[in-house]
Structure formats: C-alpha cells, structure tokens
Amino acid sequence: MNHLLIAPILIPLLGGIIQVFIGYAPISLRRTLALATTVLLLASTFALLVLANDGSYRVYAFGNWAPPFGIVLVLDRLAALMLVMTAILAFFSHLYAIHRTDESSRQFHALFLFQLMGLNIAFLTGDLFNLFVAFEVLLIASYGLLMQGPGTKRTVPSLHYVVLNLTGSALFLISVGMIYSVTGTLNMADLAAKVPQVSAENLPLLQAGGLMLLVVFGLKAAILPLCFWLPRAYGNATAPVAALFAVMTKVGFYAIVRVFTLIFGSGAGALANLGLDWLFAFALATLTMGVIGALGARNLRTLIAWQVIISVGTLLAAVGLGTEEGTSAALFYMLNTTWIVGGLFLVVDLIAAQRGSAVDRIVTAPRMHNRTLLSVLFLIGAVAAIGLPPLSGFFAKLLILQSTTPGAEMAWLWSVLIGGSFFTLIAYSRAGSIVFWRTVDGHVSSTDRLSLPVTVAAGGLVSMAIVIVLLAGPISAYVDATAAQLFNTSEYLNVLNLPVIAEGL
C-alpha cells in the first residue's frame, strides 16, 4: 500500500484547514501557504503519474478494510492523468488568484483548496457512494467560489447552478440507491463484477439507475439539455474561479468514462454499453449548441463559456463512439481544452481589465496597454481552442477524427466537428479582431498594467498548447495506454483480489 495515494487529498485538506485557522492572518502569509499547498499538490500528482505509468492498479484501502467493504482509492492511468491535469490548472489559476481575487474574501484559499480536495477524491475513488461525497465536496466548494468577488451579477447564475446541482445530487442518490438495491454493493469493481449477473427482473431497476446516473453526470459535464446553467455561471465568475471551473465539466466527463466503461461497459451483460447511443447523439447536439452559442456571444467571457460546452460535446462525442481510440482521443483533447479554456478565461480577464467600461464586450474600446502580449496570448488560445494547427487543439481534433470508422457515425462526427471548427473560427476571428484592433483613441484611465504573477499564470496556461504539441508523442502514448487500460475492465476487477490489507510495521 502506497501512502502517496492519499497525498492529493490530504495535502489540500490540511492546507485548507490551515487556511480556516489563519483567516485573519496577513494576506501574504495566507497566500504563501496556500500557494505552497498547491505546489506540493502538483508535485505529488506528478509522482503519482510516474507511479501509474507502469500500467498497474494501485489500491489504497481506507481504514485497512478490504474492498468491497471499505472505501478504496484506485490509482490508474486515468486517475493520475486527471490529477495532474487538475493540479496544473489549479496551480496557474491559484497563481492568478493571488493577484487580487483572493482579497475579496478571507475564505477564498480555503474554498479553493477544498475544491481541489473534492476533485481529487472524485478522480481517485473506487466507490460509487464516495464519488457522490466527492461530488458534494467539490460542488459546495464551487458554490462558495462562484460567489467570490464584488458586485451582484453572479448571484442569480450561482443560484441556478446551486439549485440544479442540488436536484442533481438528489438524482445521484436515487441512482446509487437503485444500483445498490439490486447489487448490494458500492465498490465500483464489485459493481462491475455483479452487474452482469443481475437477474432479469432486477434489470429494469439497474437500467433506470444507470441511465439516471448518466443524467447526473451529464448535468455536471453540461450535456445539451442540461448545459444552460453554464454560460452565465462561468461567464460571471471571477477569472481564476472560471479558469479552475474548466475542470468541473471534466469531472462529469471523467465520471461518465469511469462508470460507463467499467460498470456499464461492454462487459455488463444485458446492459452492455448502456446509454452509449444517447450519449453520442446528445454530445453532437451539445457541440452544435456550443458553436451556436459561441457564434452569438456578445462578450469574450460568454464566448469562452460556450467554448466549454463545445469541448464537452467534443469530448463526449469521442467517448460516445465507445471505442478505445475514441476514448484515447478524447483524453488527449481533454488536456488541451481544459488548460486552454482555463487560460483563455484568465487572458480575457486581463483584457477586460484594460478596456475600461467596455470590459470584455466585443465592441470598440480604447486601446489596451499591453495589447501585443495579450493579443498573442489570445491568439494562441483561440487557435488551440478552434483546433487549428500547429497548436494542441489541432492534434486533439485530428485524433478524434481519426478514431471513427466509416459509417453514419463518422459522417455525423466529422461534419459536426469540422463545421463547428469553421464557425468557431469565425467567432474567434471576429471577436479577436474587434477587441484588439478596433480601437478608439485615448487610453483607459486605469493604470492596470500586467503584474508578473498574472502574466505568468495566463501565459503559462495558454502556452500549454505549445507544451502539449512538444510532448505530443509521450502524451499520446500515455492516453493510448490509458484507454487500453480503461477498456480492459477485467484488470480493474482484480482490485478486489489485490492484497491491500496492511500488516502494520
């Protein structure tokens, strides 16, 4: 048993507890400790990535109780990937937040770190109910984070977000209940083992439970009929929060991938590949909706928020293919889109700060101070987001396009994905050229120049588009291996047989 597995959970938890205590300490101390926590977390996730890369499953049994009785953490490639992705995003977002966002409330750092804790639990846990708890941790923290910042504009979107997610939580519990009532277990591996053996009369319950679970995850991931809360919520959140939230939809995505390959995957007997057809169709619709939204966006934040929905559609469409290649491509795309969208939120915030009353609206405004730098960052982000070469988005889309096999699915996916790219291209080029180039004389009175941390944060995230390209080989090898591991579910079932009980020193 490797105690490193709990590091991504304990580090932010302890960091958060410290923040609770030192809420009234000088802000520099709070910042230092908080950022140190994130850095530590980053380091630990990298260690886990290295660990996971050997392709075996590592299990951490809380309380020394063997699964399926106790709660276990399961580290595999997918979990490690999610952890690292989140940690990197979190690091840059946090760095950005240090600039000024964290002054709005003494609870900011605590909430931020708890949010990370919830995310990390969600990625690591091997227990369905614990996944629910993880969701709640990350949701409640996200509610708090969403409300950070001055002004009143984010109240209503937050309210919507909260109410919908509370309803979603209720659905989650119902689904868990239905699944438990039939299988009598909560451990994911055990579920995967028991689902194929469920008797015919119990099948409807399990099926309904599974599909409702898909709805719940779909809500988190923001699939089409359930995505409308997102643009306003993200569009109104403060920048580092919005940036961090780029990973929130990926939690839903992760849960779908995990649960619907492992438990309701091809080995699920009568329920094999449950909901996959729905997923694909709705993902494409989501993608379309996202493109339409982006095209109609009147300000940059909304544009990026719709970009989030575009990425969700793309991701789930690839996963909805139900193939290893599709999943692998989706994972690659996920890295790209998460970081880029996060980075774009930051960049847009910097832009908005320099445009006076025009903020991020796509209208004529006075020239910015740091126009060149910001425009380059925006350009990189936009190119990566649209999926144009030579940045990461292109390769990600390429992988997705390639993962289909000829047929109706391919026709749909290709036309929607490529058409979507075209229209986002129009949206971004228009937005960028107006915001950066159509200026009126005179400078904005505010002397809001760029400070080093924010520049590094925004630049760092956006330039992940280049880093991914440089590391495209290793990354694609890793996601391939991840997908292979995911689809080899029998290996995961071995989690139940691994010797996880410690004997003590």
Add this chain to the structure above:
Amino acid sequence: MNPVVEYLIAGLLLTGGAFTLIGAIGLARMPDFYTRLHAPTKATTVGVGAIIIASVAYASSQGAGIDTAEVLITVFLFMTAPVSANIMAKSAMHLDVKRMPETRGKPWDQ
C-alpha cells in the same frame, strides 16, 4: 410478571393515551386559540408523562434494572411546555388572533 405491576403499567399506558387524546381533542374542538392553548399544555404533557412512566416501569419489570433516563424527558417537557405556551400566547396576542366573544379581560398589546 407481577400482575399488579402489569395492571399498573396498563393503567398508566391507558391514562397516558387518554390524556394525549384529550389534549388533541381539546386542540381540535376548542373555539379560540387561547382556549386551545390549555389542552396540549396540560393534558398532552401529562399524557406523555404517564406513558413515559409506564415505559420506565415496563422496562424495569423486564428485569433490566430501573431505567431512569426517560424520566428526564418528562422533566424536560414540564420545563419547556409553559415556556412554549407563553411564547406562543405572546405571538398570538401580537397577531391579535380572534378571541371568543365571551372572553373577559383583554390581551396585552405586544
């Protein structure tokens, strides 16, 4: 079990139930709020007290020794019931709820 104890317990139970029911009937039947207030404050409290004592008696008659913790509930009820009644009456006076026309005297203005 000792039949005397048995009778006692049964009697306590029935008394308790009866009082509880009477309290509820009073609550349902009485014409105005202030008169309704009387029934639960007294009858129900007593009724529950009786049932609790029956429970204590029953438990100890089962040979588990005297179980006294329930008594605490009764004490609690007797402590709190008047205060609840008081504050509810105050709110009723504040809202100036309808009184029986026969009522003598007047509630205070809150």
Add this chain to the structure above:
Amino acid sequence: MELAYALIIGTLTASGVYLILRARTFPVVVGLTLLSYGVNLFLFATGRLVTGGQPIIGSTGEYADPLPQALVLTAIVIGFAMTAFAVVLALRNQADNEDDHVDGHRPAPEPRAEEEEGASR
C-alpha cells in the same frame, strides 16, 4: 406496508419536484428539502424495511442492513449543508435583486453588440 412506503416516496418526490419548478426561491428551497426527504427515505429503503432490527449488536436477533442507514446519515448531513447554502444564496438573491424571483428580476434582453464595421455603412 411496501405500498404505503412507496406512495410516501412518490408523494414526497412529486411535491418536491413541483415546488422546485416554482419561480420563487423560497418554494424551491422547500421543494429541495422535500425531495431530499423522499430521496433519503428511498435510499434507506434499499436495505428493505425491517421492523425491530436495529443494527446495534446484541439488541436483536436479525439486523436491518446498516449500510444504507450510514449512507442516508451522510446524505442527510450533506443535504443539510447544501440546503443551508441554498437558503443563504436565496437570501443573497433577495438582497441583490430586491426580489426573490429565481431569475432575479425578469432578465432584460441583452444589448445587441455593436455592429462590427457594418455600423459605419
């Protein structure tokens, strides 16, 4: 027994759902609470209905399934935290918009963006 229990859950769900679909924050919060009651009862019932089987070792011969009970306990607490947050958020909404409509004031149509370039023609 099962039928009555099922009807209880159904009623709680239906009432909760109806209230969640209202236009004011307060009924919505009440609806969420009702729904969570229903959900808790449902989750509880996954261990089936057992009378007199308290999962306290030594108190009885046959025990009810303790796991759903533990899950429901967790769910109740989490539900409480969430409801509390929702209530306060509703209050914030009231404070910020001087109205407890779930959408704040009726949203005004967003101002149309300036016509890029075409405006000059």
Add this chain to the structure above:
Amino acid sequence: MTLSLVVLLPFLGAIAAPLFAQAGRTAIAIASSVPALIALAMLFPHWATLAEGGVLLETHSWLPAVGLSLSFRLDGLSLLFALLILIIGLLIILYARYYLKPYENVGKFYALLLCFKGAMLGIVLSSNLLLMLVFWELTSVVSFLLISFWNHKQDARRGARMALAVTGGGGLALLAGILIIGRIVGSYELDDVLAAADLIKSHALYPFALTLVLLGAFTKSAQFPFHFWLPHAMQAPTPVSAYLHSATMVKAGIFLMARLYPVLAGTDQWFYMVSFTGMVTLLIGAYVALFKHDLKGLLAHSTVSHLGLITLLFGMNTQLAAVAALFHVINHATFKASLFMAAGIIDHETGTRDMRQINGLWRFMPHTATLAMVAASSMAGVPLLNGFLSKEMFFAESLSLNLPGIWAYLPPLVATLAGIFAVAYSARFIHDVFFNGKPVDLPIYPPHEPPRYMKIPVEILVFACVMVGMFPAVSIGPLLHAAAFATLDGQVPEYHLAILHGFNLPLLMSFLAFFGGLLMYSQRQRFFDFHARFREIDEKAVFEKVAMWLEDRAAAFTNRIENGSLQRYAMLLIASAVVVALAPIGDMGLFIGSHGLSPIDWPSLTAAVLLIISALGTAAYHRDRFFALVLLSVVGLVVALTFARFSAPDLAMTQLSVEVVTIVLLMLALYYMPSWTPIETSWPRRLRDLTIALVAGAGMTLITLAMLTQPFESISSFFIANSKPGGGGTNVVNVILVDFRGFDTLGEITVLAIAALGIYAMLKNTALTPPPGDGLGHPWTRDAHPMMLKQIARPMLPLALMISLYIFLRGHNMPGGGFIAGLITAVALVLQYIASGVGWTEDRIPFRYHNVIGLGLLFAVIAGAGSLAFGYPFLTSAFGYITWPVVGKFEIASAMVFDLGVYFTVVGATLLALVSLGKLSPHSAIKSSKGGM
C-alpha cells in the same frame, strides 16, 4: 537535417528578426534575409540529384498515433516552389525595407513575413500529408495577421477575416480529405499515398476525398466561387500582396493539385471539377480585372484569372497540360510579383492606386514605367516574354481536349476570350498609368522615382521574365523538367521549349487575343458603360452581412433557448431524468417482486397518510410560506418517525435535529423575504409542472415498490460481523460511519465546513432591510427576548451539553454519535441566541466558530493520520479497553477522536451558518469585540 532546417530557419528568423527592429530597417531586412540565403545555400548542393528526378527524404517520428511524422521531401516539384518562395521572398524583404515607413512596426512585419515563408516552405517540403496540413493552416493564420497588418483600417480587418474564414475553412475541408486518403491508404506519408494512387481512385470514398481536397485547394487558390477573398487581401501592405499573390499562399492550392496529381487526377470527376472551376475562374477574373480602377485590384483579379488558367490546365488531365501549368506557375510568379511591386512603388510615390487619378507617369518615373510595361506585356502574353510561352502552351492544350461534339469548341473559345481580356487589362495597366494624359489630383505631386534599391527586386524579376521568354530551354528548362518529373511521377511527356513553334493554331489564337485585346481596350468606354449597369458587389460587405446575420441568428437562438430561466433548466433536468428512467420503469410496470407485500398496521398507515397529506399540503399551500414551513416540519417529523419505525434510531435522531435546524434556518431567511408567493406562472405551465411532478412521483413509487418486494443480498453481513471485533463498537451504523466508511464521513464534515465558510463569506457584505412588519401588516413586537424564555434557556445549556456528551460517548455502541451530539450542542447554543440575542451570546463565547470548524477537521484528520505512523492506511482505527479503579472498564478508540472531530465541525459549522444569518438583523448590533467572528 537539411530539409527540416530549411523549414525551421524562417521560424527561427521570425523569432530573431524583431530583435533587430531597434537597429533600423536595413538591419532587420538583412537579418531577415539570412534564413533564406542559408536555405538556398543548403538546397543548392542537391540540385544535381534532383534534376535527374532524384528525391531527398528526411523523416523524424513525431506522433505515430495519428500517423503524423516530421517527414520532408525534396523533389523537383517542391524545389520549384521552394525556390520561388525563397527567391521572391528575398526580393520582397529588400523591397519592404523601402516600402515600410520607419514608424511602422517593422519587427512584427518581418517576423510575420518569415513565419509565413516558413509555413509555405513547410507546405511544399512536407512529405507527410498531415504535416503539410499543419503548415497549410498555419499560412491561413499568418496571412490573417499579415493582411490585417494595418489593423486600424476597417477594410484590412474585414479582408483578413474573410481570407481566414475562406482559407481556414478550406483547410478544414482539406483536413477531412486528407484523413479519408489516409484511411484508404493507411498512411499519410507521401510515398505511400503516391504508391496507392490506383487504390484511392477506385475506392468508394474517392469522390469524397477528391471533393474535400479540391475544396481546400480551390479556397486557397481563390478559385470560383471562393475567389472573392483574394482581391480583398489587397488591404495588406504591398510587399505582402506581392508575396501572397505571386509565389506563395495562392500557389499553395496549385501546389496541392500538382502534388496529388498522380493520386487524384486522371478521372472524370477530376476533369469536370477542376477544369470547369478553372475555366469559370479564368473568365471571371479576367473580366472583372478590366473594370477595376484600383491598381492592385486589377492585379488581384488578374491573379484570380491566372490561377484559373493554371487550374484549368491541371484539370485537363493531360501530362502536357500539367507541364504547362507548372511553367505558368513560374511565369506568373515572376511577372505578378514584379507588377505588384511596381504598383506598390506607384502607390508609394503618388499616394493613390486609383487609375482614374494616376495618369502619365512615364514622364515622372520612366525607369519604373519601363519595368512595369515589360512585366505587364508578359502578363498579356506578348512574344519574347515568358508569359507568352506558357500561354501558347495553354492555347495548344485547350485545342487538344477531346470533348464531345460542340463542347470541343468551348475550351479554345474560353482561352481566347480570356486572352483578349488579359491583353485588354494589361493594356489598360500600361496605358492608363503611364500615358493617357496627366495625373489628376495626386496626393503626392510630383511623383518621382523610388529609391534605387527599391527597384532592384523589380529589375531582377523583369530580367527573369525576359530571360525565360527568350531562352526558355536554357534558363528554366531543367527546373521545369525536374518539377514535371516529380509531378507526373516520372512520366514526363515530350515537350519543347522554344520561342516559337511555328505558325499554327495556337499562334493564331495569340494574335487574335492580342489584337482583340487592344481593340477591346480602345473601345473600353463602351464596356465600362455596360459594366456600370451592374451593381458592383462588395464581397466583403456581403460576407460581413452573412456573418452578422449568422451571429444574430445564433444570438437570438441562444437567447431563446438559454433564457436564464431556472424553471426551464430545472424542468429540463427533471424531465431528462424522468425520460431516461421511463423506458425501463415502463417495461417493469406495477411490479411486485417475489417477496410480496407485507401487511400494514393501522398506526403506520395513519402516519403514512399524515405524511402524504402534509407533503401534498406543503406543495399545495406553498404560497403561504409560513404555513408551508409548518407542514414541512410535520413531514420532517414523520420521516424521522418512519426511520424509527423501520429500525434506524440513528437516522431518526439525525433527521430530527437536522430538520429543526433547517426550519430555523428557513425562518431566519424568511424574515427578509416576502411571506407570500405571488402567482406568476400561467395555468398551462402549472399543469405541465404538475404533470412532470406526478410522473416523477409515480415513477419513484413504482421503483420503490419493485425494489422493496425483491429479495436482496448485500455486503452488509460483513459489517455486522466485524463491527464489534474489528471496529470496537456495537452500533454498526456508527462504526460504518467512523471506521468502515470513515472517509465518507470525512468528506461529509468537509462539506459541512465548506458550506458554513461559504455562507459566512457570502453574507459578509450583504445588506438586507428587513420588512417593518409581517405580511399581514402587523409591526414586529418590540419584545425581542421574552423573560421566560431567557430564564429557561439558562439551565438548558448545561443540561443540553450533558445530554450531548452522553449521546456522544454512547455513540459507538448505542444510537448517537458525534454528529447528533454536535447538533444538540449547537441547538442549545442557538437557543441562547434566540433567547438572549447575538451580542449577549457572543460575549460569552470565547472562540471563533471558524476555529471550531478547523479544529474539528483537524481532529478528524489527526485521528485518521495516526495510523500512518504504524504503517496502517489512513483512518485505520484502533481501540482498546482500559480498566481503572472505581471507574471500571471502559473503551478507548481512535474512532472517538474522529467522532470528536465530527462533533466540533458540526458545532462550528451549524453555529457559523445560523449566526451569520442572525447577524444580518439590524438589531444584532454587536458590542462584542472578542466574540464569535
């Protein structure tokens, strides 16, 4: 290494060039030339190999997963284009040195120019189709930035956007096409693709691949109907236009057709699509060019026309035509680049490009005029110049097409007609600009010759025109042959490069074109009048309008769907859940499992009925908010009783305490809210909601019923068996909570803590004005703290603390535990707040609730982490029994510490939340300094 370096060099230069911007234009121009010079030097040694049809390959693996490798290929075709790109690029750099004003952002200009050059080299040198696509789209992006170099100009921005949309969009189509090819072949390496030419052409997907690839090529090369972007790309600085329109960008599409010629060409589909597109483009470009008053506009449309010519040649599906096409690529590049530069000089020196103003420049700049006239003659196809040669070949090819019947006359007819127009607009260029009277209102007057070195690039190019025109075989023959060899996969037909091939039909056509053109020009006024009858379409405006329309529709659609209404979103969510669950539940129907129904006793039934009534009442009477709250309390109470009824004492207690705290919380909030909900939704809406609610309720009923009547096996027996020996407690639920599934509980208390912190943060700066009285018009009473309540609250506190301690201590073995104990403590303290007010109570509480929360979490973590020291995993519990004199035997368990953490968190979180709310009240003027928060 050579090839990748050739591609890489310009990019390196692009990074380096801006560093020289400070040193002046000359320095940066020199610095920018270096990459091209090195590249030329590096390519030169390979000439011998290439001339004989040799191929230089270089491959680095990059992303094998997608079939993308860094492989480069140098053969005759790529050499031809690479040379064009490099040499003309060098000339452009020199030219731009004088063209740009010192105050302009020279660094950015050269950096972009070099990027562009690199991308173009990438396209022509890539041996991997995907890699080529990477560079292809890169040129789109960079050209976007180049065209909008003067981004303060509206036209520049619009032109750039349009170019990007068209070429970038075409690139996406090309991507799809390439992917199809790759799927057919199984590789994207050019060698493999070329080898699989027959396979591709016979494949079912060939039409798709062809169409998509051609879409890419046509958009890039400005073929009809995508030609409109090109003239508007004129908004770029002239060096850029010269470069884009002569040697690069537009030639990328041509290059693609040449590159994939062996793979895609030779079929009917190819023939019809390519040749007809080329034909139409040829005509339209030529026609429009004549009527453009803008100097660069004329040249741009002539470019379109010439590109159409080249495309038509490729489309003819004959090898000789392909050779002619390649030849014309070279020729067009040389004369068009020089013409653009000349136009730039004129623009530069006169301040305008309008040919109605620019007249008679011969007198002012004879040198430039001479050069421009030679180049224009070449464009017109005047003998002894290179344009004549390739045009002659074109005429010849147009005659040799074997079209059925009367269609056979079409190509030569079109060719001649286009020739006439070409001569006409060339004549116009020459006559209008350099002769035709005197200049009219020139912004800069008098114009004079440009700086010496600005003319050098033009001179070089014009010299090349003449050389090729006079000594074609010597000057260009080998290169053309090498290129043709590569394009045609070695099957180079017999052809002969000479000034004259004798007096034949093509020559006749040339004469016809020449004199027809001159005639047309002399009669131009009639044509102008004719043309003026048609309203000129500004493609930019149309494009812009279409884009705007799209965006408006998108925005309207979005606003309609995403209308900011929670009711709709919630409805969608619930409806989705109902819909997905409906099918399985519907299959199941009213299902009663093998266990059947158990009998019900009257009290339970009554309780159920009461619960149902209260629940329905809550919904029915929700408008009266207080009433709804009271009913909600009843529901909560009966739910708690239900838990008790079905063997869950812990749950009953938890439910009860939570319910009361929730009600208090709701009432705290209700104070600031309307006490009455108005009717706002129409009755159909309510009916709809009711339907959804009923369906959801019915669904849940059926599910529950089916579930409850089914036999069931779970993992729970393990918990019951191990609770005492393994967890040290007899209350299995509690042992699950603090031990078996302690991690859930850790998460749960974290949620509680976060919620409290979030609530506190959210209310920190909230200002609310409470209503002066309740909804019925009663003002609030002034008696805030009734005496009796105050008095009873005092002894309640120690008593409640004792009870909570009792429940806490017993929790591991009996119903109870940290959570319930915490809530009792919290409620006891809340009672103090209710009875005596915030200020009074805070004065007596010596700690901040934040710290209590933190302490609680810390306890829980420490309790969990303690086991790490002994090598056990997190949250492993330990317990033991200790016997003390007098006290007797009692148990000590690490789970108790964990439970203590739960206790503290619950106390802190509950109080923080409630008190934060209470503090909103204006009455709660806090005098306390140390207290609370």
Add this chain to the structure above:
Amino acid sequence: MLARIGLPQPFLSLVLFIVWQLLSDGISGGSIVMGLILAWVLPQVTRGFWPERPAIVKGWLVPLYILRVLLDIVVASLSVARLVLSTRKPRPAFISYPISLEHPLAITMLASTISLTPGTVSTDVSDDQRILLIHALDVDDEQDIIDTIRRRYEKPLQEIFQ
C-alpha cells in the same frame, strides 16, 4: 465558599449530577466519577450564560414544591379533560396578576407553574416584571384565581428564593 472550589452554582451541580445518574445505565463507579466531573466542569464552562444567578436559600423546599405542583398538574389535567369533553362552552378570561416575586427565575417558575396547573396559562409578563397576564379557561371569579395562585405557589416560591 463553594464558588471557590469551582462550584459557582451548587444547586445546578447537584441537578447535573442527578441527571447524569439518570442517564447512565444504573449507578456505577464510572457514572459517579463522571457525574462528579461533569457537575464540576459544566457549571464553570457555562457560567457566563447564567449571569443573574438565583440565590436559592431553602433548597430543601424545592422537592416539596415540585410535589405539590405535580399533584396539581394531575388535577389540572382532569379538569381540562372534563371541559374538553363536555359540551359546555368555556368562560375564558384574561387576568392581570400582580407579582410580588423579584427574581426573574422565580417569576418564571411561578409562570410555569401557573401554566401547568388548573385552567390557567400565563401568557405574558409585563416589562417591569410586576404584572403577569394569565389566560384562564373557565372562570367564575378572577379574584379567586389570583388568591389561589398567591397562596399555593407564590408564597412557597418566595420562601425558596427569598
């Protein structure tokens, strides 16, 4: 003196000790030790919350008083029961009762007693704590009720609290 050894409210401590014994499963060594500890600690912890500590002088009278009240409660319930079940209409009245007790706790105890005993509920105490407003369910003569209260409850309370 007792306050010096950490028993600021000896009566409370006594009550707490007894309550703990009630709660525990039978009296044992452990419960006594724990009860003692709690009786010592809790009053100290909550000292601040009970600033106007009552001076109970004749503590032994308390059980007597409680006994009397209990008896009256049973009687009260019976009378209420009769009234509830009969068809006769009640004759309610609000009665102002002048208090002579001083300490708020004493007043509270009086008011509570009144609420628990026949036909009366104390509805309010005046701000100056001089007058108690009583709602009586079925009254012939207000003065009679006032006298009964004074005799049966207020006097003993006065003795207990001085």
Add this chain to the structure above:
Amino acid sequence: MITTALHITIAMVTLAAVLNVFRLIKGPDAPDRVLALDTLYVNAIALIILLGITLGTRLYMESALLIAVMGFVGTVAMAKYLKRGSVIE
C-alpha cells in the same frame, strides 16, 4: 394485557396525531398551527416511547429525548418568528 393496553394506547395517540394535523391544517391563524405542531412533537415522543415498549428495546429513548429538546427549540423559533420576525438577532 399490556399488549392490549399498548395497542389501545397507540391507537389513541395516533388518533391524537390525526387531530393535531387536522388543527394544523385548519389553522386558522399561524399560532394555531405552531401550537398544533408543538403538540404533534409531544405526541411523537409518546409514539416513539410506545414503539420502544412494543419492540422491547430502549434504543429509541434518545430519539424521544431529542424530540423533546428539538421540538421545544423549533416551537420557540416559530413563535418568535411570528411576533418578532428575526429569530436570531
């Protein structure tokens, strides 16, 4: 015999609860509802105790105790809301 008495008592208490809910819904004023709720809490204590006797277990004692404490606080809070608006101030 105890069993019979128990059944009768349970029936009576249940009936009492029904009457309480009747009053609660009927009102007419908010204090009536609070009063009915308060009484219902007390009834619930009785029911829980009776349940404990029926099942022969003491495990529900704490629940009853808790209802006593919580019910009181709930009632107080509601009553205070009615007359004062702000429960905690």
